[in-house]
Amino acid sequence: MKEAVIKTERLTKKFGDFIAANELTFEVYTGEIFGFLGANGAGKTTAMRMLCGLSIPSSGKATVAGFDVYKQTEGIKKHIGYMSQKFSLYEDLTVAENIRFYAGIYGLTNKQIKEKSEELIEQLGLQQSAKKLVRELPLGWKQKLSFSVAIVHQPKIVFLDEPTSGVDPVTRRQFWDLIYAAVDKGVTVFVTTHYMDESEYCNRVSIMVDGVIKALDTPHNLKKQFSASSMDEVFYALAREAKRKGD
Amino acid sequence: MSSVTLTNLKKTYNKGEVLAVDNISFSVEKGELFGLIGPDGAGKTSIFRMLTTLLLPDGGSATVDGFDIVKDYKTIRGRVGYMPGRFSLYQDLTVEEDLNFFATVFDTSIEENYDLIKDIYVQIEPFKKRRAGKLSGGMKQKLALSCALIHKPSVLFLDEPTTGVDAVSRKEFWEMLKRLKQQGITILVSTPYMDEATMCDRIALILSGKILSIDTPGKIVQSYNGNLFAVKSESMYKLLNDLRGYENTESCFAFGEYHHISFREEKNYSDEVLNYLKEKGHKDVEIKSVTPTIEDCFIKLLKN
Amino acid sequence: MKQLFTFIKKEFYHVFRDRKTLLMLFGLPIAQIVLFGFALTNEIKNAKIVVVDYSKDVTTKQIIDKIEASRYFDIEKSLMSHNEIEDKFKEGKIKLALIFPENFNNDLLHLNKAQIQIIADASDINTANTLTNYISAIVTDYQRGMMKNMILPMSIVPEIRMLYNPELKGEHTFIPGIMAMIMLLVCVMMTSISIVKEKELGTMEILLVSPFKPIMVIFAKFIPYLLISFFNVTSILLLSVYALDLPIQGNIFLLYGESLLFIVTGLAIGLLISISAESQQTAMFGSLMATMLPTLLLSGFMFPIENMPMPLQIISNVVPSKWFFIIVKSIMIKGAGFATIWKETLILVGMTLFFLIISLKNFKTRLA
Numbered sequence: 079m080k081e082a083v084i085k086t087e088r089l090t091k092k093f094g095d096f097i098a099a100n101e102l103t104f105e106v107y108t109g110e111i112f113g114f115l116g117a118n119g120a121g122k123t124t125a126m127r128m129l130c131g132l133s134i135p136s137s138g139k140a141t142v143a144g145f146d147v148y149k150q151t152e153g154i155k156k157h158i159g160y161m162s163q164k165f166s167l168y169e170d171l172t173v174a175e176n177i178r179f180y181a182g183i184y185g186l187t188n189k190q191i192k193e194k195s196e197e198l199i200e201q202l203g204l205q206q207s208a209k210k211l212v213r214e215l216p217l218g219w220k221q222k223l224s225f226s227v228a229i230v231h232q233p234k235i236v237f238l239d240e241p242t243s244g245v246d247p248v249t250r251r252q253f254w255d256l257i258y259a260a261v262d263k264g265v266t267v268f269v270t271t272h273y274m275d276e277s278e279y280c281n282r283v284s285i286m287v288d289g290v291i292k293a294l295d296t297p298h299n300l301k302k303q304f305s306a307s308s309m310d311e312v313f314y315a316l317a318r319e320a321k322r323k324g325d
Numbered sequence: 326m327s328s329v330t331l332t333n334l335k336k337t338y339n340k341g342e343v344l345a346v347d348n349i350s351f352s353v354e355k356g357e358l359f360g361l362i363g364p365d366g367a368g369k370t371s372i373f374r375m376l377t378t379l380l381l382p383d384g385g386s387a388t389v390d391g392f393d394i395v396k397d398y399k400t401i402r403g404r405v406g407y408m409p410g411r412f413s414l415y416q417d418l419t420v421e422e423d424l425n426f427f428a429t430v431f432d433t434s435i436e437e438n439y440d441l442i443k444d445i446y447v448q449i450e451p452f453k454k455r456r457a458g459k460l461s462g463g464m465k466q467k468l469a470l471s472c473a474l475i476h477k478p479s480v481l482f483l484d485e486p487t488t489g490v491d492a493v494s495r496k497e498f499w500e501m502l503k504r505l506k507q508q509g510i511t512i513l514v515s516t517p518y519m520d521e522a523t524m525c526d527r528i529a530l531i532l533s534g535k536i537l538s539i540d541t542p543g544k545i546v547q548s549y550n551g552n553l554f555a556v557k558s559e560s561m562y563k564l565l566n567d568l569r570g571y572e573n574t575e576s577c578f579a580f581g582e583y584h585h586i587s588f589r590e591e592k593n594y595s596d597e598v599l600n601y602l603k604e605k606g607h608k609d610v611e612i613k614s615v616t617p618t619i620e621d622c623f624i625k626l627l628k629n
Numbered sequence: 630m631k632q633l634f635t636f637i638k639k640e641f642y643h644v645f646r647d648r649k650t651l652l653m654l655f656g657l658p659i660a661q662i663v664l665f666g667f668a669l670t671n672e673i674k675n676a677k678i679v680v681v682d683y684s685k686d687v688t689t690k691q692i693i694d695k696i697e698a699s700r701y702f703d704i705e706k707s708l709m710s711h712n713e714i715e716d717k718f719k720e721g722k723i724k725l726a727l728i729f730p731e732n733f734n735n736d737l738l739h740l741n742k743a744q745i746q747i748i749a750d751a752s753d754i755n756t757a758n759t760l761t762n763y764i765s766a767i768v769t770d771y772q773r774g775m776m777k778n779m780i781l782p783m784s785i786v787p788e789i790r791m792l793y794n795p796e797l798k799g800e801h802t803f804i805p806g807i808m809a810m811i812m813l814l815v816c817v818m819m820t821s822i823s824i825v826k827e828k829e830l831g832t833m834e835i836l837l838v839s840p841f842k843p844i845m846v847i848f849a850k851f852i853p854y855l856l857i858s859f860f861n862v863t864s865i866l867l868l869s870v871y872a873l874d875l876p877i878q879g880n881i882f883l884l885y886g887e888s889l890l891f892i893v894t895g896l897a898i899g900l901l902i903s904i905s906a907e908s909q910q911t912a913m914f915g916s917l918m919a920t921m922l923p924t925l926l927l928s929g930f931m932f933p934i935e936n937m938p939m940p941l942q943i944i945s946n947v948v949p950s951k952w953f954f955i956i957v958k959s960i961m962i963k964g965a966g967f968a969t970i971w972k973e974t975l976i977l978v979g980m981t982l983f984f985l986i987i988s989l990k991n992f993k994t995r996l997a
Contacts, residue, residue, distance in 0.1 A: 117491035119461060217365055244488075244517050246364035246532060247620050248627050251578050258562035258579070272491055275520065278581020297582050310492055310520070317493045377838045379996045403840035413831030417646045418639065429635040430841045472835075 080107040083235045083266045084129060089138035089147075091124050098124040100289040101138065106235070106268060109261055113277040113297075114270040115309075116286030117317055122270045123239075125286070129268075130237060131155050143234040156185070159228035159236035159265075167224055169213040173204055176212055177227060184231035198226045218249030225256055235266040243273060254279055274309040283309070285316055292316050327352040328390060328480055328511035329359075329376060335384030336371045336534075345371045347534035348385065353513060353527075358506045360525035361515040362619070368534040369515035370410060373484045376513070377407045390479050403431075406478030408469050410485050416458030420449055420468055423457050424475060431476035441508060442471045445501055463494025470501065480511045487516060499524045519620040530623055537626040542619060549617040549625060551575070551591030555583035556598070558607040567605050571598060578624060583611075585621060632841060636849035643823070644853055654819065658811045658861045662804070662868045675703045676760055678725040679717060681710075684733035692745075692771055696727070701763050718750055725749045725760045804869045805957035806930030809950040811865070812858055812888065813924060816895025817902065818916035819854050824903035825912040834996065843994050851896045858892045859885075878964030887960065887970075890977055891953045895920075897984035898949075904991050924950040952977050 084106035091099040099121045106112045116122045127133040129142050131151030140146075145153035160166070167176050177198055181191040199208050202222055212220060221241060229236050238257075242250045257267055257279075269280060277283045277297060284294040293300055293316060297309055306312045329352060336346035346368045353359045361369045374380040376389055378398035387394045389401045414423045424446075428434050439446075445467050452460060457468060466486055473481060483502075487495040499521060502512055506526075514525065522528045523542045530537040530545070538545055558564045561584070568577040568586055573594045577586040588594045595612050602610050617625075644650055680696070682689050697704050705723055717723045728746040730736075737743040747764055749757040824846075827833040836846060862885070869875045877884065898919060906912035925931055927941065928950035934942055945951050952973045959965035959973075967974070 117493065244365035246367075246627070247519065247624050248578075249364070251624075254579050255565070258565060262562045274492055275581065279579065308520075310496075313492045314496060317491065374996060379834060379837060381995060399840075402838050405838060407835060407838040409831050409834045411831045413835055415639065415643070415832060416830075418642055422639070422642065426635055426639050427835075427839075429632050430836070430839050432632065432840060 082106065083108050083110075084112075084140070084142050084268070086129075086140040087138055089125070089128060089140045090136050091121075091128060091133065092136040097289050099128070099135075102291055104284055104291060104294055106266060108234075108266055109264060110282060111257065111261055111267045111269065111280045113280035113283035114268060114286070115272065115274070115277055115283055115313065116270075117272055120286040121289040122272075122286055124289075126237060126239065126268075126270055129154075130158060130160060157234050159231070159233040160239075161224050161228040161236065161241060162239040167212045167220060167227065170211060172209050172211055173199070173215070173223060174208045176223070177230065180227045181230045186231060194230050198223075198230065202226060216249075218245045218252065221245060221249070221253055222256055225253065225260075229260055229265055232263075233265065235268055236260070238267060238269045240271045240273070241269065242276060274313050277309045285313060287317055326355065326391065327388075328355045328357070329353040329388070329513065331372070331376075331385070331387045333385035334372065334375060334382050334387050336368070336375060336380065337383045341383075345534050346375070346382075349531075349534070349536055350385075351529055351536065351539050353511060355511050356506060356509050358502060358512045358524070358526045359514070360522050360528040361513065361531055362517075362519060362522045362528050362623075363515075363531035364517050366533070367531045369531060370484055371534075373407075373482050373513070373515060377405060377482055378402055404479050406473035406476070406481040408473045408481075408483045408486055410488070414457050414465070414469055414472060417456055419454050419456055420460070421453040423468065424472060427472040428475045433476050435475065438475055438477045441477055441505075442474050444504055445471050445474075448497075462490045463497070466490050466494060466498060467501075470498070474505070474510075478510065480513070481505070483512065483514045485515055485517065487518065487521065495521070519618065519623060522619040528619070530619075530626060532623075532627065537623070545619065545622050546617050549622050551587050552593055553615050553617045553621060554586050554588075554595055554612055555580070555615045556586055556602075556610070556612045557583045558602065558610045560607065563605075564602070564607060567602060567607070568598070571601055573597070576624075576628065580620075583615075585615070587625075633845055633849055636841075636845065637852050640823070640850060640853040644857070650819070654815060654857055655861070655864075657815070658807075658865055659868065661807050661811055662865055662873075674700055676701060676725065676756070677703050677705050677723050678727060678760070679705045679714060679723045681714065681726065681728045683731045684729045686734035688734040688737060689729045692729075692768065695767055695771055696764065699763070699767060701760075714748070718748075721750075723750070724753075724756060725764065727764060802930070802958075804865070804873070804875055805954055805961060806924075806928065808862065808865055808888075808957055809891070809928060809930065809953045810921065810924045811861065812891055813895045813898075813920045813950055813953075814916070815861065816854055816858055816892055817899040817920050818913060819857075820850060820896050820899025821902040821906060821912040821916050822909050823850050823854075824900065825906050825909050828903075828907070829909060837994060837996075843992060844989070847900060847989075847992065851893075854896060854899075855889075855892055858895070859888070862888045875961075877961050879960035880966065883967055884957070884960045887953070887956050887974065887977075890974065890981065891949070894949050894953075894977060894981040894984065897981055897988060900988040900992075901984055904988060904993065920950075923948040927951060928954045930954055947980075949977060949980050952980075 082105040086102050086104055088101040088103055089099060090097065090101050102125060114122055114126070124133070128135050128147055129140065131142070131147060131154035134148060142154045143157040145157065147154065168179070171179065174195060177195045178191055181194055186194060199205055204219070204223070207215060207219070212223070215223070225238070225241065242253055245253070261267055269276065271277065280297065282294065282296050283300065284291050286292070293312070295303070300312045301307065301309070304312045304315050306315065331352070332350050333348045334346055334350070335348055337344050349372065361372065363369055371380065375382050375394060376387055378394050378401050381395060390404060392400045394401060415426070418426065424435055449464055449467050449471070452464065457465065460468065470486070487498055490498070502514065503524070506512060525542065527539065527541050528545070529539040540548070556564065556568065561579070565577065565579060565584055568574055568584060573589045575587045575589050577584055599610060599612055644654065680693055682693065693704070696702050705717070714726050718726070726748040728748070730744060730746070733743050745768065747761055749761050751757040827836065837843065866877065870877060899916065902912055902915045902919065906915055927934070927945040927948045929945070930950070934945050934951070937945070956970050956973050956977070959970050
């Protein structure tokens with residue numbers, strides 16, 4: 079019996095007359111890599127903010143890691159990790175300082191912080207660079223560090239906001255190795271992206287168009303359903319309709 | 326005659342500390358759709374900026390339409406079209422005003438070269454009175470392209486034009502480029518998206534200021550030595566580790582739904598590996614031969 | 630030519646479509662004039678004072694009447710005792726106390742000498758000094774009136790004439806100062822921000838890779854702010870003539886001509902700042918530092934330069950506002966002609982050329 083880490087029921091967010099997220103209903107299970115796809119402006123960010131406890135929904139229900147998105151947002155924030163594409167690392171602090179800082183924010187004890195720091199640095203192979211400013215690290219290393227820092231407190235679920243744009247293919251895979259390792263340890267991964275090739279790494283994928291979830295299944299099944307050879311084509315088939323109506 | 330040639334072009338930053346472009350040479354023929362494919366920091370933008378005369382090289386030389394990028398920069402500036410990385414039009418001018426402005430700056434008018442941008446412009450025409458800042462990402466790209474084309478340049482430089490744009494707009498953008506090619510304009514495009522490489526006539530794979538390979542996409546794929554297989558099972562992470570632990574694996578990478586694996590000495594060990602995996606307890610194992618993608622080639626080149 | 634015109638048109642679009650900029654450009658000058666002109670004046674009027682008259686005779690009454698008649702003072706209450714005075718001072722209710730001792734008139738007539746005690750609240754030393762001086766002046770004046778018919782051995786009577794500003798209105802100093810400050814601020818800041826914005830947005834890149842000459846970019850950015858500054862000058866002058874009662878004594882065309890020169894100075898400084906500033910914030914901050922601070926402190930507008938230590942006096946010579954301030958004062962208040970201010974004008978021209986040449990030489994036609 080798979081446990082649902084995220085459970086939403088007709089989750090909606092309105093801004094005046096504009097319905098950014100429209101009656102979203104879905105579940106994400108423990109240990110899954112769940113891809114939350116959609117074009118820019120489709121409503122992904124709005125949905126994610128609600129799930130992270132950053133925005134109160136207009137209607138509908140949702141729980142994340144067992145916490146209610148209306149009343150228990152602080153609980154949610156304590157039990158999730160978050161990594162954004164723009165990175166959450168301080169460029170003018172060293173690698174070690176960043177880890178210490180975030181571990182501290184997530185409430186780890188000093189002993190835990192020390193242990194985790196050493197573990198992380200070794201895992202990422204950053205022994206030589208621990209005292210370097212993050213600014214001096216190559217892009218790929220920053221990403222890996224960012225991810226590790228996002229799960230330093232072993233959250234139940236980690237939200238990744240377009241994590242691997244622009245990196246070279248090998249670094250990207252090293253990043254996904256990290257994600258796989260985390261999933262193996264029981265962390266659920268919720269990835270939002272508009273890069274379709276990233277979706278191929280996911281167990282299941284949902285595609286949002288104009289605020290509504292138009293498809294939710296494994297990449298394999300979706301490709302079969304739309305007779306497509308790639309997720310790009312699946313997305314294209316779905317999004318094309320919406321594009322004709324708006325800008 | 327080549328439209329663009331680079332000869333040992335070099336660029337450093339931070340007083341020589343950072344080598345962004347490392348002795349790069351290649352040429353682009355007239356009317357070609359040429360792709361510069363590589364991740365962030367590979368040197369694509371630096372190359373483009375030198376070719377459009379916005380930066381001076383620290384070594385080597387280059388010509389655009391036969392003109393030297395250092396000595397004849399004024400001439401080049403009057404002839405090329407340029408679309409820089411970030412969206413760079415005036416956000417508080419309307420679509421119409423932006424287009425008019427750039428047309429006038431280039432001493433021409435919208436009417437004069439309308440047929441060139443017609444295909445693109447009809448898509449944004451309904452919004453011509455809207456402020457450029459209020460357009461969606463895809464629309465902005467189309468407007469930027471129109472502004473870069475309005476003076477009928479002989480060479481068009483597009484620096485990561487599809488970054489941040491949704492998949493549908495990306496596809497449409499490349500289709501527009503293909504149509505433009507037919508008008509005889511040489512187009513140089515840079516992009517980090519490997520899948521866009523197949524849309525180009527020829528591509529240069531670039532990493533850390535160096536060119537890994539230049540050829541048509543087809544030939545690059547053909548030159549991939551050895552067989553490539555795609556494997557999947559019920560537990561992908563375990564699969565990855567097990568495959569890497571297999572004695573005859575040359576390299577194995579995650580590729581989304583499947584892992585891609587190549588074997589030692591370019592032999593085919595697919596049956597053996599199937600047994601190996603079954604012994605390891607994998608369920609629903611599937612293995613098949615696949616044609617390498619540009620990304621596979623990139624990774625292989627990187628390893629060497 | 631057509632290109633230049635289109636560019637200028639675009640610049641005007643930018644200005645008028647940005648609410649914040651509009652407010653700054655037009656609202657700021659007017660706000661400053663109103664503020665400085667009406668509200669802030671370092672004149673003292675209706676200061677609350679207290680008079681304690683232990684004598685209550687004819688003379689003291691005449692003196693008190695005279696004081697009451699002047700617009701500078703507001704006599705609080707004639708208190709009876711010293712102790713109550715101290716309380717009133719502490720409460721800040723009075724700024725000065727005037728005390729006539731007993732037998733004031735008698736002493737004056739029979740001893741030919743009488744004393745008056747003036748106690749002032751010197752926690753605000755400027756006010757204290759001014760008030761004490763006023764009172765002394767009134768008393769001296771009364772005394773002179775008394776002595777009109779007497780023949781004294783020797784007396785020197787100073788006759789004072791305040792040229793150009795007989796009513797000693799503060800506005801006369803402020804208006805030229807404000808003009809200098811606002812014009813400089815607007816020109817420098819708006820020009821520098823406008824150019825840096827193009828750099829930040831990336832549109833500068835596209836403009837460079839075009840047949841449009843870089844110098845045209847500069848020119849096209851100057852023109853809108855030039856016109857707007859002219860408009861501001863006009864509104865400031867109108868306000869000062871009609872609302873603040875400060876007529877322009879000199880030639881108005883000369884005034885506009887000098888203003889034009891000063892505007893160009895500002896534009897040149899703005900250009901210089903824009904070359905090294907990488908972000909709009911830096912440009913704004915740099916502009917503020919380069920204009921407001923020197924103008925406020927070193928132009929002679931708020932603090933007299935002659936009172937400053939020598940090094941500062943020398944430094945003040947490189948502040949353009951100082952020269953413009955002198956020029957405007959000369960024209961507006963003294964009614965001077967070009968013959969008087971040609972030296973200052975030349976200095977300003979020299980400064981402007983200097984800034985222009987340096988900026989144009991360093992204007993980057995490449996990205997690095």
